[in-house]
Amino acid sequence: MKMDDVAKLADVSTATVSRVLTKPSxxxxxxxxxxxxxxxELNYQPHVVARQFRTRETKIIMVVVPDITSAFFAGVLxxxxxxxxxxxxxxxxxxxxxxxxxxxxxxxxxxxxxxxxMILLTARSNQQELAHIADNYPVVLACEYxxxxxxxxxxxxxxxxxxxxxxxxxxxxxxxxxxxxxPMDVILSRDRLRGFQQALISNDIENNxxxxxxxxxxxxxxxxxxxxxxxxxxxxxxxxxxNDEMAIGAINAIKESGLNVPEDxxxxxxxxxxxxxxxxxxLTTIDxxxxxxxxxxxxxxxxxxxxxxxxxxxxxxxxQLIVRQTCGAEINANNTLVKNKI
Amino acid sequence: MKMDDVAKLADVSTATVSRVLTKPSxxxxxxxxxxxxxxxELNYQPHVVARQFRTRETKIIMVVVPDITSAFFAGVLxxxxxxxxxxxxxxxxxxxxxxxxxxxxxxxxxxxxxxxxMILLTARSNQQELAHIADNYPVVLACEYxxxxxxxxxxxxxxxxxxxxxxxxxxxxxxxxxxxxxPMDVILSRDRLRGFQQALISNDIENNxxxxxxxxxxxxxxxxxxxxxxxxxxxxxxxxxxNDEMAIGAINAIKESGLNVPEDxxxxxxxxxxxxxxxxxxLTTIDxxxxxxxxxxxxxxxxxxxxxxxxxxxxxxxxQLIVRQTCGAEINANNTLVKNKI
DNA sequence: CTGCTATTTGAAAACGATTACATAAACCGT
DNA sequence: ACGGTTTATGTAATCGTTTTCAAATAGCAG
Numbered sequence: 250m251k252m253d254d255v256a257k258l259a260d261v262s263t264a265t266v267s268r269v270l271t272k273p274s275x276x277x278x279x280x281x282x283x284x285x286x287x288x289x290e291l292n293y294q295p296h297v298v299a300r301q302f303r304t305r306e307t308k309i310i311m312v313v314v315p316d317i318t319s320a321f322f323a324g325v326l327x328x329x330x331x332x333x334x335x336x337x338x339x340x341x342x343x344x345x346x347x348x349x350x351x352x353x354x355x356x357x358x359x360x361x362x363x364x365x366x367m368i369l370l371t372a373r374s375n376q377q378e379l380a381h382i383a384d385n386y387p388v389v390l391a392c393e394y395x396x397x398x399x400x401x402x403x404x405x406x407x408x409x410x411x412x413x414x415x416x417x418x419x420x421x422x423x424x425x426x427x428x429x430x431x432p433m434d435v436i437l438s439r440d441r442l443r444g445f446q447q448a449l450i451s452n453d454i455e456n457n458x459x460x461x462x463x464x465x466x467x468x469x470x471x472x473x474x475x476x477x478x479x480x481x482x483x484x485x486x487x488x489x490x491x492n493d494e495m496a497i498g499a500i501n502a503i504k505e506s507g508l509n510v511p512e513d514x515x516x517x518x519x520x521x522x523x524x525x526x527x528x529x530x531x532l533t534t535i536d537x538x539x540x541x542x543x544x545x546x547x548x549x550x551x552x553x554x555x556x557x558x559x560x561x562x563x564x565x566x567x568x569q570l571i572v573r574q575t576c577g578a579e580i581n582a583n584n585t586l587v588k589n590k591i
Numbered sequence: 592m593k594m595d596d597v598a599k600l601a602d603v604s605t606a607t608v609s610r611v612l613t614k615p616s617x618x619x620x621x622x623x624x625x626x627x628x629x630x631x632e633l634n635y636q637p638h639v640v641a642r643q644f645r646t647r648e649t650k651i652i653m654v655v656v657p658d659i660t661s662a663f664f665a666g667v668l669x670x671x672x673x674x675x676x677x678x679x680x681x682x683x684x685x686x687x688x689x690x691x692x693x694x695x696x697x698x699x700x701x702x703x704x705x706x707x708x709m710i711l712l713t714a715r716s717n718q719q720e721l722a723h724i725a726d727n728y729p730v731v732l733a734c735e736y737x738x739x740x741x742x743x744x745x746x747x748x749x750x751x752x753x754x755x756x757x758x759x760x761x762x763x764x765x766x767x768x769x770x771x772x773x774p775m776d777v778i779l780s781r782d783r784l785r786g787f788q789q790a791l792i793s794n795d796i797e798n799n800x801x802x803x804x805x806x807x808x809x810x811x812x813x814x815x816x817x818x819x820x821x822x823x824x825x826x827x828x829x830x831x832x833x834n835d836e837m838a839i840g841a842i843n844a845i846k847e848s849g850l851n852v853p854e855d856x857x858x859x860x861x862x863x864x865x866x867x868x869x870x871x872x873x874l875t876t877i878d879x880x881x882x883x884x885x886x887x888x889x890x891x892x893x894x895x896x897x898x899x900x901x902x903x904x905x906x907x908x909x910x911q912l913i914v915r916q917t918c919g920a921e922i923n924a925n926n927t928l929v930k931n932k933i
Numbered sequence: 934c935t936g937c938t939a940t941t942t943g944a945a946a947a948c949g950a951t952t953a954c955a956t957a958a959a960c961c962g963t
Numbered sequence: 964a965c966g967g968t969t970t971a972t973g974t975a976a977t978c979g980t981t982t983t984c985a986a987a988t989a990g991c992a993g
Binding site for chain 2: 294295296297298299301302305307309311317318320323326327330339341342343344346358360361362363468497498501504523524527528529
């Protein structure tokens, strides 16, 4: 069932049928109705791949996610999706399972023109390659980023937000503060570690290398690394964890060691995933504007696809420290922190 | 940069270039190398959409998921993905956010030949339409299903597994057992409810309609419905919850009401998501073979795409009751249940 | 009714690969 | 060296749209 069949039935040319479908205003009311009736009668469906082939656009954008399981990305995705659908783009997802190789495979779909553009929520593959791709195809980075790359990027300031989280612990009286990082080949891990260290330095607290343990984002690794910290000769009294998942794992490790959160060890996470406010005790954490990151990224991608020019390329959105139970803070009537920990 | 350029440089016809790319064994070693060198030199990338257009296949399959956030589907997806990649298919994801309308939109991608086949993890749209699609395109159902439909399906037996879960609570001495269901327009919800009721009936326990509350899969709804149950004149002593997320919400509601799990109210969930073994107290739940459901579904889809015939169309995989803390069971040395509840 | 412009339409050429068919080259046994 | 096979290559048609360009028609002022 092709356009030609419709054309024959409606007694017009395929050109006219095509126009009815794509720019209806160009064809007279009478023929338009005739054609639409024919389409209806034949139950004709345009062959989308043929159209894509001819027009060289797919109206599909792809989002590359490092881990579909991670609750954090759901909010970002939702933002992307909503903005995309509103603009007649379909969104498809590619899950790399934290594997840079998979990331490259998906990126090559751009080369192959299978999608009109791409939002990367992970940027671990080769910098040069990425730069080259981004020069030739619409690409936006969100959450993660890469230094020295001229690609439009939406993220938060990971250094200052980490610093803020650690400063909060320091304000509560902690000085033996540990940090469970993400994998060090991910730039976000390095950034948050730097923020952690900056906070220590500016408060004249010694940087104890034993207090830094590298996790892999998973609950389990948070659990394991926390056990290591607890078994130190002088265990930390507080720990800042790269993300909420690992923070939850860490809390479990603390509980199972017969210790209490926050009394024995305070915990601060990152991302403010839903579970942070569900888990007992509730997680103190840094909230990222997930949805806004998503919409902003999609907005930029659309401009790129439409070859609109735009001045600002890097967007740094706000973040917020959400004080709950695991840090042990208490806010008194004057709305000031109560230091409750040696 | 097209095939013709490569052909010219290598001094062969486009047919030969095409053959080098798709059936290398058909061309002599000498010309093959010549062509590959030309491809290399020009950095030629085949235009995939053109190829798709000509061959009428995309080598892409789509998985339609009701909710990307739900931890349960991650395992299924992983199974699908691994089997697909092993067979040279790309997987893309479509998240319907539990919206049947979105489900239909994605399904129409099949009509448009944008994907070679589809695995539906949700089947809420019109039955007739689905039947019609499945008659003409490769479609496999997994997890959810639809009655009276001849579509290949992979799932567990939701009725008997629910019955098993509730029977477990009864064996522990409970008779005031409530059930927080999923949305009743989802067949799985109706199945598990039926299993719940069967267990009651076969143990001569009265079916108290007040003990049945409909949730919407979310943690929050589990929380809210549990509060309702607690505030009943005669609250239940145990609750079977449609999924682990809502079970976690329910546990939080119990805790916040000053009651204990499992002493005051026992809880059994469903799915065995990762958080079930992380949350305190650990969740007793029904484990589904997520990964196997995924691989099996993809295996069937591949057979469909390749037009292989296969006898068995419906696969019902095993499930397992995982006894942890929230049901209050204790297994004694003889490996038998200890009844610990009036 | 004529001539001029604006609006609709159609014929045919793309788009870039694959592949059926034909032909040329290579190989082989006698 | 010759026919007969097998193997390797090229020619050209094809997939189903969109779009350019030209032609036809309609609309309208004088």
